[in-house]
Amino acid sequence: xxxxxxxxxxEFLPRLQLSPDHDLCPGCGEPLVLRLILELIEELGLAERAxxxxxxxxxxxxxxxxxxxxxxxxxxxxxxxATGAKRMRPEALLxxxxxxxxxxxEGLQExxxxxxxxxxxTCILLNNGVFGETxxxxxxxxxxGQRTKNTLEGRSAAQHGHxxxxxxxxxxxxxxxxxxxxxxxxxxxxxRTRRMLRRAFEAQLSGSGFSLVEVLTMCPxxxxxxxxxxxGYLDEVLGSVHRVGELKRDGTLIAR
Amino acid sequence: MRRLMEGxxxxxxxxxxxxxxxxxxxxxxxxxxxxxxxxAKLPALGGACLNAESEIEAIGMAWGAAAxxxxxxxxxxxxxxxxxxxxxxxxxxxxxxxxxxxxxRGQGDYFQATRGGGHGDYRLIVLAPxxxxxxxxxxxxxxxxxxxxxxxxxxxGDYLLAHTQEAVxxxxxxxxxxxxxxxxxDGTGGGRKSPRHVSSLxxxxxxxxxxxxxxxxxxxxxxxxxxxxxxxxxxxxxEDAELLVVAFGSLARFARHAVRELRTEGLRVGYFRPIxxxxxxxxxxxxxxxxxxRVAVLEQNxxxxxxxxxxxxxxxxxxxxxxxxxxxxxxxxxxALLDPEGVRARIQGAAQ
Amino acid sequence: xxxxxxxxxxVIAAERCKGCELCVPACPPRVxxxxxxxxxxxxxxxxxxxxxxxxxxxxxxCPDFCFEVYRYDVEALAxxx
Numbered sequence: 001x002x003x004x005x006x007x008x009x010x011e012f013l014p015r016l017q018l019s020p021d022h023d024l025c026p027g028c029g030e031p032l033v034l035r036l037i038l039e040l041i042e043e044l045g046l047a048e049r050a051x052x053x054x055x056x057x058x059x060x061x062x063x064x065x066x067x068x069x070x071x072x073x074x075x076x077x078x079x080x081x082a083t084g085a086k087r088m089r090p091e092a093l094l095x096x097x098x099x100x101x102x103x104x105x106e107g108l109q110e111x112x113x114x115x116x117x118x119x120x121x122t123c124i125l126l127n128n129g130v131f132g133e134t135x136x137x138x139x140x141x142x143x144x145g146q147r148t149k150n151t152l153e154g155r156s157a158a159q160h161g162h163x164x165x166x167x168x169x170x171x172x173x174x175x176x177x178x179x180x181x182x183x184x185x186x187x188x189x190x191x192r193t194r195r196m197l198r199r200a201f202e203a204q205l206s207g208s209g210f211s212l213v214e215v216l217t218m219c220p221x222x223x224x225x226x227x228x229x230x231x232g233y234l235d236e237v238l239g240s241v242h243r244v245g246e247l248k249r250d251g252t253l254i255a256r
Numbered sequence: 257m258r259r260l261m262e263g264x265x266x267x268x269x270x271x272x273x274x275x276x277x278x279x280x281x282x283x284x285x286x287x288x289x290x291x292x293x294x295x296a297k298l299p300a301l302g303g304a305c306l307n308a309e310s311e312i313e314a315i316g317m318a319w320g321a322a323a324x325x326x327x328x329x330x331x332x333x334x335x336x337x338x339x340x341x342x343x344x345x346x347x348x349x350x351x352x353x354x355x356x357x358x359x360x361r362g363q364g365d366y367f368q369a370t371r372g373g374g375h376g377d378y379r380l381i382v383l384a385p386x387x388x389x390x391x392x393x394x395x396x397x398x399x400x401x402x403x404x405x406x407x408x409x410x411x412x413g414d415y416l417l418a419h420t421q422e423a424v425x426x427x428x429x430x431x432x433x434x435x436x437x438x439x440x441x442d443g444t445g446g447g448r449k450s451p452r453h454v455s456s457l458x459x460x461x462x463x464x465x466x467x468x469x470x471x472x473x474x475x476x477x478x479x480x481x482x483x484x485x486x487x488x489x490x491x492x493x494x495e496d497a498e499l500l501v502v503a504f505g506s507l508a509r510f511a512r513h514a515v516r517e518l519r520t521e522g523l524r525v526g527y528f529r530p531i532x533x534x535x536x537x538x539x540x541x542x543x544x545x546x547x548x549x550r551v552a553v554l555e556q557n558x559x560x561x562x563x564x565x566x567x568x569x570x571x572x573x574x575x576x577x578x579x580x581x582x583x584x585x586x587x588x589x590x591x592a593l594l595d596p597e598g599v600r601a602r603i604q605g606a607a608q
Numbered sequence: 609x610x611x612x613x614x615x616x617x618x619v620i621a622a623e624r625c626k627g628c629e630l631c632v633p634a635c636p637p638r639v640x641x642x643x644x645x646x647x648x649x650x651x652x653x654x655x656x657x658x659x660x661x662x663x664x665x666x667x668x669x670c671p672d673f674c675f676e677v678y679r680y681d682v683e684a685l686a687x688x689x
Contacts, residue, residue, distance in 0.1 A: 010667040010677030012621060016447060018462040020673035026626035026651070031671040047447030053320065064459045067448075069441035071323040072455035073316070074346055080308065080316025081323070085441075087304040088278055088326040092443030110316070113309040187634050187665035220628075227628040 014038035016047055016067045023061060027227030029217025029234070030059045030126050032184040034066070036194045037124070040201060041068065041093065050093040051085050053078040055107070057099035058132040076107025079114035082121040093201060094121040101131040104140040104166050111170065111212070118175025118209040122200045125166060125214040129238050130222035140164040143241040147224060163241060167214050171247040177209035179248040183216040183239060185231035196246065208251065216242060258423040263388045263413065266424050267357065268293030270395035271329055275434055276355070277303035278321035278328035280314040285588055286415040287333045287359040294329075311336035315343040315356070322347075322354045323454040325440030327399050331357030331411075334365040338373060344408055345374025349456035349475060351439070353402035353409075355395070356380075360414045362582070362589030363505060366560035369410050370534045377472060379479040381405070381486060382533035384412040384504045386512075388422040394531075403435050405482055412533060415589045416506040487537035490529040493519050494544040497526030499607045500573075502541070502565050503554040504530050507579070507594065511554050514600040523607055533561070538568035545569045552606035555579040556593055578602040616662015619676040620654060627651030631666040631675070640666060 013020055016038040024030060041050050047068065054063045056075040063070055073081045078096035086094040096103075103111050103125050111123055130148050131137045138148040138155060143163050145154040155163075171179040178200050182193030193215055200211035216238050218230035225233050246254055261269070268290060271279075279294035281287065291307070298305040304321075308314035314330045321328035332340065337358050347354055358365055369382045381401055385391035391413060398409040438452075445452040453461050458471030490508075492515065494500060503511035508529045515527040528544050530537050545551050551573050553562040559577050566575045579602075582591025592598065625647055631640045631654055643655040654666075662679035 005681040006617065006678040007681060008676065009616070009662060009679050010664040010675065012673050012676050017673075018449065019464070020621070020624060021464050022672075023464065024671065026671070027628035027630055028671050031673070032669065035668075035673070041446075048444050050446055051324070051441055051443045060457075061464070063453065063455070064461050064463055064465075067451050067461070068446035069443050069451050070453045070455070071320060071441050072350070072453065072457055072459075073319075074342060077312070077316045077319075077343070080313040081320030083306070083313075084278060084280065084317035084320030084322075084328065085324050086320075087306070087317075088321045088324045088328075089443050109309055110313060113313065184669070187636075187663075187668045190668040218630075227630065228632070230628075231630065231633070 015042050018065050018067050022065060024058055025221045027218055027220045027230045028058070029128065029184045029219070031062065032190055033124070033126060033193070033215050033217065034062050036190070036197055037095065038066065040194065040198055044201060046093045049091060051089065053082045053085065053094070053096045055096065055098035055102035057102050059097055059099060059126055075102050076105070076110060079107065079110040079121070079123055083114055083119045086119060086121050090120070093204060096121065096123045098123065098125055099132065100125060100127040100129060100141040101139045104164055108140070112173070115170045115176045115210045115212065116173045120204050120207060120209060122204050122211045122213065125212065126217050127214050127242060128217045128219035128222060130219055132219050132222050136222035141166065141242065143238060146237055148222065165242055167212065167247050170212050171253055175210050176212065176248060177251045178203040178211040180246040181214040181216070181242060181244050183234060183244050185216070185218060185234040189244065214242070216244070258425045260421050260423050261388070262289065262419060262421050263391060263417045264289035264419070265293045266388050266392050267395050267413070268297060270392040271355070271399070272297055272301060274396040274399040275327045276329050276399060277301065278318060278326050280306040280308045280317040280330050281332060282308055282311045282314050282336060284333050284336050286361065286418045287331055287336065287357070289418060290331055290357060290359060311339040312343065315340040318354055319343060319347055319352065322352045323440065324442045325437040327434060329355040329357065331359065333358065334360050334368065337365060337368060341373035342375065344380060345372065345376055345378045346456045347408050348378035348380065349472065350454055351406040351475070352454065353406055355398045355402055356408055356410045358410060358412050359418045360412060360589065361587055362414065362591065363507060363556040364560070365412070366533060366555070366557060369412055370536070377476060379482070379534055381407060381409040381482060382412055383409065384531060384533050385417065386505065386508050386529065388417065388420060389424050391417055392424050400432065401486070405478065407478070407482065412505060414506050416594065483535040486532055487535045487540065488531040489537040489540050490531060491540070491544055492516070492527045494526035494528060496524055498524040498549045500526045500528055500545050500548045500551045501554060501603055502528045502551060504533060504561060507554060507556050510594065510596055510599040511603070513596060514603050517600065518603060525603060525607060536564045536568065538564070541565065541568040542570065542572070545572055548573050550606060551575040552578045552603060554599065554602065556582050556589065556591065576606060578606050612658040614658050614660050614680065616660045616677065616679045618656055618660060618666060618678070620656065621674045622647050622653040624672050625651055625653045625674050626672055627653065628671065630669045630671070634665045634669040636663060636665060637661055
């Protein structure tokens with residue numbers, strides 16, 4: 001085929017990403033969210049006015065790739081660090097990046113109080129229903145029937161209790177302005193998630209209070225499925241319980 | 257100008273004069289009034305004071321504030337400090353300047369402060385004021401030391417210090433201005449391939465993986481440098497002493513008073529007070545104890561600082577405990593040991 | 609011989625592909641297929657068939673930042689065997 005004039009419409013890396021090189025598993029959904037965050041911050045012109053607070057999980061390994069000021073937090077503690085940082089740098093966009101083990105297990109108190117206080121930060125939850133980094137154990141968001149390292153027969157309510165749906169817990173709080181759950185199992189949902197993240201950042205920038213975007217991400221390793229089956233598993237198993245959509249917008253709950 | 261001030265208020269004023277603009281805490285006796293003082297005064301200075309949902313979040317908020325380059329502080333009493341240990345360990349390895357106040361219930365938190373209840377190898381600089389006047393000076397010094405060394409500094413107070421009123425001048429002392437903080441993640445560093453990542457993990461922006469070993473060894477070297485540069489102490493009448501009394505904090509005020517009194521009565525007794533509990537002034541104590549017959553340690557606990565005293569004295573003289581657990585019916589540390597006559601009697605007993 | 613319109617194309621950084629195959633079902637015109645070519649880490653890598661629309665779906669779903677996407681200024685016709 002002869003050479004044709006073409007316009008590049010998509011680059012390998014967002015401008016704010018220092019390197020593509022990471023050791024997260026094949027088929028992991030977390031890097032997809034990283035791309036969205038970095039593209040949005042660039043689009044909003046906030047590269048020199050943004051601070052990320054990173055929790056502890058597989059995604060922690062993505063932190064060195066990020067060309068933004070970052071603060072590394074302990075497991076579960078990103079919201080409190082983000083609170084202190086935002087109070088001292090109110091002009092900066094503050095976001096947290098946390099997994100479900102981090103935010104909904106260890107740090108549940110932090111995200112609830114940060115939301116209730118209406119801190120102007122955006123908490124971003126990467127929810128794959130397992131503790132990925134430590135090998136795939138159950139978290140608070142693991143759904144009934146889901147097989148994990150310590151629920152090999154499938155999570156049962158009688159033995160392991162019920163999952164927590166975080167967005168549903170946070171949305172009713174008065175200080176929460178924008179709450180949404182997206183997914184990255186296909187391109188359409190990646191785009192939809194991008195819009196949610198943008199609305200969350202805009203809510204923060206308008207001084208309207210707390211925003212939360214939960215993103216369901218694939219973890220084929222933690223789910224014991226081949227990588228190609230990850231998106232389908234996410235949609236069917238996690239997505240049927242942690243339902244995608246906006247739960248709160250402009251401070252008003254959305255009927256679902 | 258000097259004003260009669262309660263210790264808690266004087267300490268808060270000193271911190272504000274040093275440029276502290278962020279405080280977070282959780283109410284707990286006898287720390288609560290320090291939190292209240294910051295809450296009353298910070299907003300007018302453009303700062304922020306938050307009541308956190310637990311002590312873990314209090315230090316977390318202060319961590320985030322300090323990471324942006326602000327002068328920040330937090331505090332509690334022993335139990336709350338217990339909750340903060342993981343964060344203190346990580347903060348030290350993230351090389352963050354943070355001032356932490358322990359308004360302790362007695363003196364039973366010496367081990368917690370100097371050995372650290374957190375994980376891994378780390379050291380906090382620990383300052384133990386004797387009275388409100390010194391607390392004002394050491395509080396300001398704490399912010400300077402924290403920034404200079406990029407290390408947390410713990411100010412060890414107690415109920416007596418928090419709630420005693422003394423005449424103090426709470427004006428800004430002539431300390432060096434806060435240093436530039438090019439390492440701070442203040443939000444302005446993105447997009448130029450050289451972001452500021454404030455992390456305890458030993459990461460390098462742009463590179464995969466971590467290198468904890470060389471990172472932690474570098475911090476160990478820093479702590480060794482602090483240990484050489486920063487020990488501080490107060491000593492009186494040690495030159496010809498046969499008995500050396502060692503005490504820290506509020507209780508040392510009683511010891512110092514008793515030693516001065518007993519000296520006028522001809523007793524050859526000396527007094528030694530570590531001002532830095534870490535780095536412990538071991539060399540100075542070893543010199544002071546070189547020719548004494550006995551070392552008596554007066555502390556309000558089951559025996560904690562006495563370990564460091566024994567290590568410093570290294571067998572040059574026997575070391576005996578003349579303090580002990582002593583507290584009030586609420587456990588806040590106002591025990592019968594805090595009595596000038598009683599302390600004098602204990603010292604006299606050790607001289608025999 | 610039928611003519612397939614390619615309105616766009618991609619450049620694939622195959623050396624860092626981990627062979628997860630997420631790009632294959634994500635591609636709306638289904639012009640990405642896993643080939644038998646393996647890269648240095650042993651992963652099978654995708655190849656592009658004619659018919660790319662330059663939509664960028666592959667770029668959105670690739671965890672390893674392997675795709676660069678182009679739209680042709682003028683449609684390119686390619687013959688499919």
